Amino acid sequence: MPAAGTPGMATEVGRMINNAASLVCIAAIAFVWREALHDYLVLSSPAERRFRQIYVGSFSLLVAITLLWVSGARPGSLAADWQAMLLTSSAVLTLAGGLVAVQYRLRHPLSVSGGLERSRAVPSDDEQSDVLAQRILRAIEDENLLTTSNLKVAEFAARVGELEYKVTRCITNRLRYRNFNHLLNSYRVERAKRLFDDADCQHLNIASIAYDCGFNSLGPFNRAFRQHTGITPREYRRNSD
Secondary structure, eight states: HHHHHHHHHHHHHHHHHHHHHHHHHHHHHHHHHHHHTTGGGGGGOOOHHHHHHHHHHHHHHHHHHIIIIIOOTTSSSHHTTTHHHHHHHHHHHHHHHHHHHHHHHHHHOOOOOHHHHHHHHHHOHHHHHHHHHHHHHHHTTHHHHHHHOOOOHHHHHHHHHHHHHHHHHHHTTOOOSSSHHHHHHHHHHHHHHHHHHHHHGGGGHHHHHHHTTOOOHHHHHHHHHHHSSSSOOHHHHHHHH
16 A cells, blocks of 8 residues: 555655746746836836836746746647747746846946935825825815815815825825815815905805805804804804904
């Protein structure tokens, strides 16, 4: 029995070794792509960008030939007939490409200072948040937008020109409002207070001012006004007289 099981065990070990080798190859391929494309979008040197494009393109072509076309080719097919030559040629070209890449990097090193300059060229998350916060505040101060009834965060984000989730995150994290409606109502209430204080608007009733500020009815207006001021619109108007 032990003697009969030995070939089977050897087969299993061989299969596991082949699988491990495949995993190593996949990891190596992924590593090459990652290193070549790292910081690609913020590179300022056209020559460096062109070098990486050629390197990644050539490497991807060799991977496609060896893994997608030659590997597992059906016996008698063109890929199977030329398998040995294709694999050998791919290996030689890979080594040659690696040597060329090393020589290029030795002649054109990426300096630490250059990397820092590229990093500084890309705004930090805080800087981007500050810029977006200013855009949000400018948009909310536009009275035509502020007084739009049933204004949704998606419509507001489209007006700002930014993705909805980024606008929402900036409103809650940077501007410190609970949500978009909290921001919107706070500016609408401030507008209502200005109208209440305006001598030329004393003839307007509370409902008219509520509608003018973008509220659809008195109920939401009264709740928002009391939430932000601590008193009702009627009490505010009485105190301002």
